[in-house]
Amino acid sequence: MSIWIAILAILRESWLTLRAEKLFKVVLGLNVLVIVAYMSIGFDDTGVSLFFGLTHVESEFVQSGSPLSRTLYLGIYSAFIINLWLAWAASILALISTSSIFPSFLREGAVELVMSRPTRRVTIFFVKYVGGLLFVMIQVGIFTLGAFLAAGWRIDVWDPAIFLAIPLVTLFYSYLFCVDVLVGVITRSTLTALLATLLFWFGTFGIHTADDLLSANLRRMEESVSRAENRLEELASERDVATAEGETSEAADAAHWMTGPQEEIEALNNALGQLRPWQTTIEAIRFVIPETKRTLALLHRSLERNMEVSLTDLMTGAAFQDEDEPPRQPDDDEIVQRKIIERDNEIPAWRIIGKSLIFEAAVLGLALWIFQRRDY
Amino acid sequence: MPTAIEICNVHKTFRKKVRALRGVSMRVDHGQIFCLLGPNGAGKSTLVKILMTVIHASRISGTMLGRPIGHKATLRRVGYLPEHHRFPIFMTAEQALHFYGALSGMRRRARRRRIDAMLDLVGMTGWRKHRVGTFSKGMQQRIGIAQALLHDPELLLLDEPTDGVDPIGRREIRDLLVQLRDEGRTILINSHILSELETICDQLAVVVKGRVSLEGTVDELTSGRRRWVVAYEGAGPEWIEEETRKDGRLTQVMLPGADAAEVQPIIDRIRQAGCTITAVSEVRESLEDLFMRALVLAGEDEGSTPGAAKGEDA
Numbered sequence: 001m002s003i004w005i006a007i008l009a010i011l012r013e014s015w016l017t018l019r020a021e022k023l024f025k026v027v028l029g030l031n032v033l034v035i036v037a038y039m040s041i042g043f044d045d046t047g048v049s050l051f052f053g054l055t056h057v058e059s060e061f062v063q064s065g066s067p068l069s070r071t072l073y074l075g076i077y078s079a080f081i082i083n084l085w086l087a088w089a090a091s092i093l094a095l096i097s098t099s100s101i102f103p104s105f106l107r108e109g110a111v112e113l114v115m116s117r118p119t120r121r122v123t124i125f126f127v128k129y130v131g132g133l134l135f136v137m138i139q140v141g142i143f144t145l146g147a148f149l150a151a152g153w154r155i156d157v158w159d160p161a162i163f164l165a166i167p168l169v170t171l172f173y174s175y176l177f178c179v180d181v182l183v184g185v186i187t188r189s190t191l192t193a194l195l196a197t198l199l200f201w202f203g204t205f206g207i208h209t210a211d212d213l214l215s216a217n218l219r220r221m222e223e224s225v226s227r228a229e230n231r232l233e234e235l236a237s238e239r240d241v242a243t244a245e246g247e248t249s250e251a252a253d254a255a256h257w258m259t260g261p262q263e264e265i266e267a268l269n270n271a272l273g274q275l276r277p278w279q280t281t282i283e284a285i286r287f288v289i290p291e292t293k294r295t296l297a298l299l300h301r302s303l304e305r306n307m308e309v310s311l312t313d314l315m316t317g318a319a320f321q322d323e324d325e326p327p328r329q330p331d332d333d334e335i336v337q338r339k340i341i342e343r344d345n346e347i348p349a350w351r352i353i354g355k356s357l358i359f360e361a362a363v364l365g366l367a368l369w370i371f372q373r374r375d376y
Numbered sequence: 377m378p379t380a381i382e383i384c385n386v387h388k389t390f391r392k393k394v395r396a397l398r399g400v401s402m403r404v405d406h407g408q409i410f411c412l413l414g415p416n417g418a419g420k421s422t423l424v425k426i427l428m429t430v431i432h433a434s435r436i437s438g439t440m441l442g443r444p445i446g447h448k449a450t451l452r453r454v455g456y457l458p459e460h461h462r463f464p465i466f467m468t469a470e471q472a473l474h475f476y477g478a479l480s481g482m483r484r485r486a487r488r489r490r491i492d493a494m495l496d497l498v499g500m501t502g503w504r505k506h507r508v509g510t511f512s513k514g515m516q517q518r519i520g521i522a523q524a525l526l527h528d529p530e531l532l533l534l535d536e537p538t539d540g541v542d543p544i545g546r547r548e549i550r551d552l553l554v555q556l557r558d559e560g561r562t563i564l565i566n567s568h569i570l571s572e573l574e575t576i577c578d579q580l581a582v583v584v585k586g587r588v589s590l591e592g593t594v595d596e597l598t599s600g601r602r603r604w605v606v607a608y609e610g611a612g613p614e615w616i617e618e619e620t621r622k623d624g625r626l627t628q629v630m631l632p633g634a635d636a637a638e639v640q641p642i643i644d645r646i647r648q649a650g651c652t653i654t655a656v657s658e659v660r661e662s663l664e665d666l667f668m669r670a671l672v673l674a675g676e677d678e679g680s681t682p683g684a685a686k687g688e689d690a
Binding site: 002003005006008009010012013016017019020107108109110111112113114115116117118119120373375376 | 456
């Protein structure tokens with residue numbers, strides 16, 4: 001029983017610490033502002049209204065009750081509000097706020113007052129850690145409640161999947177916070193912990209982006225090789241038929257046209273040979289680092305199940321195409337983007353989260369080991 | 377007498393270089409005020425932190441309140457005031473006490489009751505809703521003592537308890553410590569201010585460069601060095617001429633002796649020599665004298681520098 005009294009006391013202290021931080025209130029205020037802005041987007045029979053009707057954009061596709069309006073509204077939530085605001089801006093502010101949790105706890109004079117209690121160090125460590133995550137949980141909790149109500153009000157979608165943002169954004173944040181804790185425990189410096197975490201985060205983002213782009217381009221190139229090989233086979237077949245029928249000029253033409261695909265295959269294979277070692281290296285690094293991007297993408301994946309039109313189709317314009325029009329040809333960027341999504345969707349959620357949690361457990365294990373053994 | 381703390385052969389080496397403690401052994405009896413003395417860097421605070429599990433000993437054997445050192449549950453019966461303690465500045469005095477009380481496993485109702493009593497005890501009742509960050513050093517020290525006493529501990533470990541406290545506050549703290557001792561609690565004090573401990577200290581140990589140089593009860597340590605000062609008027613006998621100090625007409629002689637009976641024959645002889653005895657008073661060795669003697673015993677009286685020993689034993 002007394003252990004629970006101590007755990008609740010540490011959590012309460014974390015809450016008081018957060019509440020005392022001005023930044024906590026600032027972030028909360030900004031979150032409310034963003035969600036009010038989100039709520040201000042509405043749909044009517046002629047298009048989209050913004051800022052509670054102050055601005056109106058006419059559209060024949062995105063109107064009240066249309067599938068596109070639902071995709072657009074939920075898409076804004078998952079692709080922009082979660083991915084940009086919560087995952088970047090709000091997370092940086094959260095890191096600034098929570099980076100001091102362990103270093104200030106470990107300051108001389110403060111740490112003795114807690115470590116000299118009957119509560120075991122391992123309990124103190126984990127409760128402090130969870131206390132740090134409270135910041136994000138509370139912020140995202142309020143935020144998603146607002147988003148849930150907004151979606152219900154504006155597009156009549158009462159989708160509980162919106163609340164998935166709470167565990168997913170908290171998970172995403174925990175991948176970074178564990179690094180912050182490790183550096184904080186080692187150095188006892190807020191600034192060093194913050195800078196190291198930001199560096200890790202940007203590094204992780206860089207690796208993920210490089211891997212996504214490289215993999216998508218490699219896939220595209222492999223498909224090009226495959227297409228060129230098919231074309232080559234067709235030309236070879238035409239040449240063989242022409243040769244068999246004695247049509248030497250046609251056989252010569254076919255043989256002439258074969259040089260194009262042959263050169264293309266050679267060039268692509270050369271490029272693939274150069275890029276594959278890079279991809280192997282980047283993949284190996286990605287294997288050990290947490291899946292920050294893909295964890296957040298799980299929310300989008302979950303929300304998209306209830307969308308009649310995919311967000312990618314909406315953003316590329318494919319959703320606005322008439323059925324009687326000839327099929328549009330996607331540009332290179334779109335192909336790459338679709339391949340990244342396609343590849344990510346193939347990975348099961350348990351693998352994305354499990355792999356990241358193994359990283360987090362390893363980092364936290366190291367931090368705990370140092371925390372346990374250290375003299376204060 | 378039962379022991380509150382008994383430790384044997386405590387060693388602590390920091391980063392394989394600095395030997396803070398080099399085989400400290402000592403015993404603190406129940407219901408006593410035990411003073412841990414020593415120069416800066418002698419290892420006193422390290423020893424207290426080891427007892428409170430804040431620092432891991434390199435080697436240790438012993439017990440605290442009958443349980444092995446490091447037994448976490450025992451700490452529920454121990455109050456601790458660290459040196460240079462810092463409370464979360466955003467908390468009020470009441471919130472801070474609730475926090476530390478809860479960490480010691482106290483239930484809310486018990487905490488409420490004890491917080492009222494403790495704030496009253498340290499004279500901070502009027503400040504309970506004020507933030508700790510706005511308190512002076514002395515006020516923070518009072519809150520520190522309150523948190524150490526909050527869970528009604530049997531044993532108190534106080535590291536520089538009067539640090540930053542004004543003279544009135546110091547006197548109050550001294551009286552409080554005596555009161556707590558009289559209630560049957562054991563108190564271990566780590567302090568530099570020897571004059572403050574003089575009147576309340578029952579047992580002491582002097583730690584010098586990570587070793588106990590002198591240990592025992594104040595009576596034991598000072599009995600062999602008790603002196604008697606005999607003041608008299610008139611020209612004294614010749615045989616004590618060289619040992620006297622003259623101050624006008626009044627002459628004093630310092631006589632060694634554990635008890636009063638030992639000096640009576642000498643007083644008689646002074647009287648027989650025609651002198652008038654004006655005063656006889658007992659002079660005990662002060663804590664400062666004891667402290668200096670411990671330094672001499674440890675070979676650290678001259679040219680010594682503060683700090684722990686480095687490397688191997690000399």
